[in-house]
Amino acid sequence: MPNIIELKNVCKSFGNTEVLHNIDFAVEEGEVVVVIGPSGSGKSTLIRCINCLEMITTGELIVDSIRIPDEQGRIRQIRLEVGMVFQQFNLFPHMTAIENVAFGPSKARRMNKAKATDIARGLLDRVGLAEFEHQLPGQLSGGQQQRVAIARALAVSPKVLMFDEPTSALDPEMIGEVLDVMKSIANDSGMTMIVVTHEMGFAAQVGDRLIFMDDGRIVEEGKPGDVMKNPQSERLKDFLGHVKHH
Amino acid sequence: MDFEFSVIIESLPALFEGAKLTWYITILGIIGGMIFGILAGLGRIAGTAALGEKPHGIFIWVSVLIRYISGGYVELIRGTPIIVQAMFLYFAFPMLVKAVTDIERFRIEALTAAVITIVVNAGAYIAEIVRGSVISVNKGLLEAGMSLGISRFQLIVHVIGPIAIRRMIPPLGNQFIISLKDTSLFIVIGVGELTRQGQEIMASNFRALEIWLTVAIIYLMMTTTLSMTLRHFEKKMKMF
Ligand SMILES: Nc1ncnc2c1ncn2[C@@H]1O[C@H](COP(=O)(O)OP(=O)(O)OP(=O)(O)O)[C@@H](O)[C@H]1O
Ligand SMILES: [Mg+2]
Numbered sequence: 185m186p187n188i189i190e191l192k193n194v195c196k197s198f199g200n201t202e203v204l205h206n207i208d209f210a211v212e213e214g215e216v217v218v219v220i221g222p223s224g225s226g227k228s229t230l231i232r233c234i235n236c237l238e239m240i241t242t243g244e245l246i247v248d249s250i251r252i253p254d255e256q257g258r259i260r261q262i263r264l265e266v267g268m269v270f271q272q273f274n275l276f277p278h279m280t281a282i283e284n285v286a287f288g289p290s291k292a293r294r295m296n297k298a299k300a301t302d303i304a305r306g307l308l309d310r311v312g313l314a315e316f317e318h319q320l321p322g323q324l325s326g327g328q329q330q331r332v333a334i335a336r337a338l339a340v341s342p343k344v345l346m347f348d349e350p351t352s353a354l355d356p357e358m359i360g361e362v363l364d365v366m367k368s369i370a371n372d373s374g375m376t377m378i379v380v381t382h383e384m385g386f387a388a389q390v391g392d393r394l395i396f397m398d399d400g401r402i403v404e405e406g407k408p409g410d411v412m413k414n415p416q417s418e419r420l421k422d423f424l425g426h427v428k429h430h
Numbered sequence: 431m432d433f434e435f436s437v438i439i440e441s442l443p444a445l446f447e448g449a450k451l452t453w454y455i456t457i458l459g460i461i462g463g464m465i466f467g468i469l470a471g472l473g474r475i476a477g478t479a480a481l482g483e484k485p486h487g488i489f490i491w492v493s494v495l496i497r498y499i500s501g502g503y504v505e506l507i508r509g510t511p512i513i514v515q516a517m518f519l520y521f522a523f524p525m526l527v528k529a530v531t532d533i534e535r536f537r538i539e540a541l542t543a544a545v546i547t548i549v550v551n552a553g554a555y556i557a558e559i560v561r562g563s564v565i566s567v568n569k570g571l572l573e574a575g576m577s578l579g580i581s582r583f584q585l586i587v588h589v590i591g592p593i594a595i596r597r598m599i600p601p602l603g604n605q606f607i608i609s610l611k612d613t614s615l616f617i618v619i620g621v622g623e624l625t626r627q628g629q630e631i632m633a634s635n636f637r638a639l640e641i642w643l644t645v646a647i648i649y650l651m652m653t654t655t656l657s658m659t660l661r662h663f664e665k666k667m668k669m670f
Pocket of ligand 1: 198203221222223224225226227228229230
């Protein structure tokens with residue numbers, strides 16, 4: 185499969201602090217990549233660079249054959265193709281569930297309202313929230329909000345979906361429902377996914393590849409089962425010891 | 431103490447004339463102040479992350495210039511008393527015009543000066559209200575919108591705007607009421623608004639108690655109307 189995302193020797197600095205060091209990283213179409221690593225290791229920064237919420241400082245980023253920094257003017261095109269789900273859901277608080285989901289197709293894909301609403305209704309059904317379409321985010325549980333957020337990201341039919349710790353802000357009893365939706369997206373639609381998470385069960389079950397980041401570098405990668413069973417570095421052994429106890 | 435109701439009745443027509451003028455200055459002033467305020471408020475955060483993406487190239491310098499102009503305006507107006515602004519505009523500004531141009535008979539109508547003063551003055555305070563409400567909108571919502579591929583303009587219209595407006599209403603109500611009461615200062619440039627009318631009637635009949643009581647009640651009715659209108663708007667909006 186061809187690469188849909190490629191980072192070549194990418195560095196990212198905030199001010200004088202470099203937080204990503206010479207990252208080389210590629211994702212194939214249809215691949216599910218799980219990213220783990222301690223807090224502050226640069227996981228969020230890595231995926232935020234991919235959809236240009238942060239601009240890379242040096243190196244090259246290629247998404248769906250759009251090159252950054254050469255084609256800075258096509259950032260919106262990249263974002264249409266790379267959706268994102270956030271830890272804090274970030275649903276638009278003044279819009280109902282269905283309005284949240286229909287917003288992307290109608291504004292970014294310029295569909296008419298009826299068609300956008302149809303798509304939104306279908307997606308809410310797919311994430312199991314058909315009866316909640318007229319609720320505002322504030323009236324939904326955390327797990328329900330995150331499922332709406334996933335539907336919202338899917339609504340613009342991106343080629344890649346990225347998740348930044350999608351279950352970390354959830355009460356334990358709601359984590360399962362969100363992971364189930366993510367699994368079904370990976371299995372049913374063959375969506376390319378990059379998932380930052382500490383849910384090792386999910387990584388083992390759904391991930392094609394596991395990446396361990398530490399201190400702004402990709403330290404280990406491989407098949408999730410292998411990486412988890414045979415960690416090479418002390419840092420990863422340490423890290424796995426910690427997550428297992430959660 | 432003698433309290434004469436008839437004095438109040440007799441003074442009402444003149445006071446109502448004054449109240450009309452007060453209302454007129456206030457409404458025009460608030461409308462203009464909103465326009466100034468929105469422009470300067472957004473101007474103060476032009477090119478910052480609060481309005482989505484940061485600009486590139488020449489737009490960086492354009493946005494810096496806009497920020498300085500808006501900021502200068504706000505600081506200048508907030509830093510000087512409104513009564514000084516009104517007197518400057520009415521008395522000093524025409525002299526300034528005369529000095530630097532050869533227009534001999536330039537003058538500003540007192541009423542025009544009053545309206546402009548409210549517009550410019552309220553605009554500066556409203557700018558801060560606008561700025562504060564916009565920067566209080568959770569940045570995560572912008573990022574969510576941007577990662578859907580939605581343009582910055584559409585995000586301002588459909589996400590930042592609606593959320594910020596809900597937060598603006600209470601402080602705007604405050605500012606509208608302050609502006610209405612500020613019109614009483616235009617007594618100094620001879621605008622026949624409510625306070626001035628009260629003052630004139632008082633000077634002819636010396637019935638301070640009746641007149642100032644009536645004037646106060648009329649002001650109270652007008653400010654109550656303003657705050658009830660805003661309350662109405664607030665209730666009509668879908669809250670979250
Ligand atoms: N906007 C920013 N400005 C300055 N420094 C930042 C910014 N965003 C992130 N950083 C720094 O970059 C480093 C990597 O942060 P990042 O959020 O990518 O880590 P992370 O692996 O996602 O951590 P966590 O598990 O806590 O989410 C940290 O040292 C962080 O302090
Ligand atoms: Mg993070």
